[in-house]
Amino acid sequence: MSSSPVFVTRPVLPSLTDIMPFLERIWTSRVLSNNGPLLQQFEADLARYLGVEFLSIVCNASLGLVLALRHYGITGEVITSPFSFVATSHAIRWAGAEPVFADIDPHTLNLDPAAVEASITPRTQAIMAVHCYGIPCDTEGLAAVARRHGLRLIYDAAHAFGVRKNGHPLVAEGDLSVLSFHATKVFNSFEGGAIVSPDRETKLALDRLANYGIVDEVTVSEIGLNTKMSELHAAVGLALLPRIDEIIDARDHLANRYWQALSQVPGLHCLCPPGQPGQNSYMFPIRVGPEYPMSRDALHARLKEDGIFARRYFHPLISDLPMYRDLPSAAPENLPNARPAGEQILCLPLYPDLPEADQDRVIGIVSQPC
Template sequence: MSSPGPVDRGRLFDRINWALDNRWLSNGGPLALEFEGRIAELAGVRNCVSACNATVGLQLLCQAAELTGEVIMPSLTFVATAHAVRWIGLDPVFVDIDPLTGQVDPACVAEAIGPRTSAILAVHLWGRACPAEELEKIAAAHGLPLFFDSAHAIGCTAGGRPIGGFGTAEVFSFHATKVVNGFEGGAIVTDDDAFAQRLRSLQNFGIGLPPGGSPAGGTNGKMSEASAAMALTSLDAFEQAVECNRANFETYLTELAATPGIFVMPHDRRESNNYQYLIVELDEDLTGLGRDLLIELLRAENVVAKPYFSPACHQLEPYASRQPVRLPHTERLASRVLALPTGSSVSRESIRRICDVIRLAVAKGPEVTARRQKG
């Protein structure tokens, strides 16, 4: 699990007090607009439309594009990716991943395109860039809009380009657990000026849309000034948070390097990374220990580890029974990965202790498993 980065409380309270003094608490206030400008610059795009959260941001995307029918997406993602589109009447179509990277497989995306496909929604999983340029080519060849759930990927790059400028638009999350957080929050970034204006209208009850401009009408998806104050203050500390996460990653990598069957998921050193998630893959054949049992052992030592993301979306309801599908690479990786604690509240010494527990568990893997099976 990642934890939010450091926050200058004095600066946060200054911003909130400014909003209170000026009595502008929502509806595109100065703090929200400032935040949008800074995120657009970080993402290398002309437009940023803030939102109350990333799930609403994804829904605004779909409504602004007037999507119908099916949206292709990977199943190895947080279930909000799928729920966001299903909630507004679209059908998610799940596809498999590249077993080496965990990212959506472009070949599977191309194969899944059918007469009801209205868009491709890719995911930069765990902040690692998916094959965005390959997906752009597939989308262009089929005349489909391409969107990205970039919830984990603020400040990251793909092929040297900032994540945020691929496809038609991308969505960032600024949930409390993210490296930049606004308590709750999200943002849509795009270089399409007309699309951005449409998004602004839709997230403000449809105000400003021409007559008949959207079958959806509009909703209230705006970011409040309180969230913007927190997000700006968190953004001020972004570089510090990334450096902390990077140091944590290096410590885990060193501590677990010689542990058989435990693999710290790597980052592409040629790219910019925010190191927000510390993901470990466990090979049960080598450790004699299942992923879920390891999580249980860690929790017994007050270490909060979680399966990210397991079960995969297609294995969860309402999708498993309504549109059953087999995605072998997704299912295999989803059963093997877990997220370990990182972030500014996790010390190097804590990481070493966590790794001590993991090494001990792996060393006694078959024995621990046998005891569990006996009950």
């Protein structure tokens, strides 16, 4: 290892100066949770920034996905992507439903609407699609499939903070969209998430589910969970939100440097061209093809030798994990596009304060690995 380590991501933190006024408000009020004033302000400011009207803050995106499924009473089959973080399918199982894997589009790496439609059975109740790396799904195609078959369409939008499609908020698509504010995401509150709803009635129903199903002091209407966000986490979000455009601009700048240096390297394909309107440059995934001098795994190991910790997102496929690999839909022959993606995609280090000198180390190895 020749230099200091470079990790695939690094959390963005608000300055202590920016967060202290919010902490002073907490210490003065002694309100720590239960839909406190900072949480309410965070919810309103975030909805305004994202361009949506109805939004419910939760403690993390995984439980947000569980709530989304529970709200609609989904206990049958949910068609989803095998090419995602494991939380997507785990949430389906925790909600009492069964994941069914459908293949992905080889270019966007998102669920292929034709593969989704071919996977529908009489037990299918919902589609849970993922905007992988913040690349928008074929929302029109998935919506058409959902309409034809009377299915709920829920988006795991963990990667898609601030992304717009055709000028409109991507998180406004589908029946519900769930965002993540985990420390590794474009925008974070250390831990957290949000569910974007189509109307006030749905938002209020989700808010009840997030608070044990409590209606008032003496009424509990359903079996809910405790998925509330604390005032401390809301304070972090409030302190960081004014910087989000600056954060995304910094990501875009670094993504453009990668693109300029690597897009013409034989055997490499850069999946997320910079400069696209409405993108967020969440990650910089490259596809390592057969024309490249070494395999994806060999490149991953070569980078690690120099202290650069890229990530093989997503490897293994969710469908290859022991709790899912025996499902009929997990059979390799059913996933001809997802399988090579899981073997070829590598995400390079990208975060707003990544020093260009460290990025140049990454570029130097990836452009000339041998």
